[in-house]
Amino acid sequence: MTMPSLPGKLLYGSISEPLWIEYDRRIGYHSMDNTHYHRAYELFYLYNGERNFFIGDSVYHVRAGDLVLIDSNVVHKTSELDKPNHERAVLHYDHAFFAGLIREETELLLAPFGADHPIVKLNLQEQMHVESLLASLLSELSESPPGYRLHIRNMAIELLLFTARHTQKRKQLPSVELTPVQRKVTDIIRHINQHFREPLHLDDLAKQFYISKGHLCRVFKEVTGFGFSQYINTTRIKEAEHLLRETDLSITQVSERCGFENFSHFGKVFKELSGLSPRAYRKLVQK
Incomplete structure (x- = not known):
């Protein structure tokens, strides 16, 4: 309607x-x-x-x-x-x-x-x-x-x-049968969600899940709507926001705990996704 x-x-x-x-x-x-x-x-x-x-x-x-x-x-x-x-x-x-x-x-x-x-x-x-x-x-x-x-x-x-x-x-809905590609991407997503605090590289995940790098990037985007790196960054920044709100960890410590190997890259990605620098975000939410 x-x-x-x-x-x-x-x-x-x-x-x-x-x-x-x-x-x-x-x-x-x-x-x-x-x-x-x-x-x-x-x-x-x-x-x-x-x-x-x-x-x-x-x-x-x-x-x-x-x-x-x-x-x-x-x-x-x-x-x-x-x-x-x-x-x-x-x-x-x-x-x-x-x-x-x-x-x-x-x-x-x-x-x-x-x-x-x-x-x-x-x-x-x-x-x-x-x-x-x-x-x-x-x-x-x-x-x-x-x-x-x-x-x-x-x-x-x-x-x-x-x-x-x-x-x-309502009664419990039957589980939806996933295609082999969707199952593969779901396994990769769950791995990212569990290990985002660690280094995550496309080459390593492609080998671990027996899929070529190009195919992994393509099907990941098709299934989730996210680019591979975009999803990892989103998961990490979501955790960074939580740590900035709920802990007294320094911004450098937050960056490290969320899996960023480079502090300046963390600041750039954080501002891109949150609209504020990490320092400005903390100041806003801890008022």
Whole structure:
């Protein structure tokens, strides 16, 4: 189902706010250009089209009517399959969004994000219910009547509550059968996730996993949407951000613990992915 009465793009809030919403009707082919992870919990609903979704260490085929749930700080990326055009709504819930709720309510609403399978398959009736909630939310956003922010917050909670109740009732989905190429890339990703603090070189991994360097780079990009080095850098910088927030380690020590062999390279990659130098990032988050 499409939302023809809405503009082709709507935005609410920003990544630094408790609730951040994006609605897009995209024409043609579109893939995420940048590496992507954030503190917020992400709820993604696909109205139309098909997407390839890389989440954590696995790849999923997402179809119209699917809900995608992405946990806080999990690396993810979407890319096209064979079909152009897609329409989606994305809600990002920062930790601050739940500040007014009691602990049991917060745990209920966030429980689906910790599930083993991040894709929620909905039947037609369930799709219609989710789309009615989104239509109410997005119409308020588009028209901005008095009190629209209250309504948007209420609908955002309703979406989480529906998802939480649905996932409690649903049966465990059968595991998706991966192709040999997807299994190989998944093994490589898991190795990177376990050993990113150590030197990781393309030559060594190609030999370890019995694959040529060129083929490894090509299929890694096809399956995940990330370049090989891009994924390693993203994994390392995500850990660096955690250490800068939660520890008193020096920036040099953080660089070393995250697997960077060159301090100046660490600073360059950190600023490229985080938008700030390591020192500026620490100053901002430790205010």
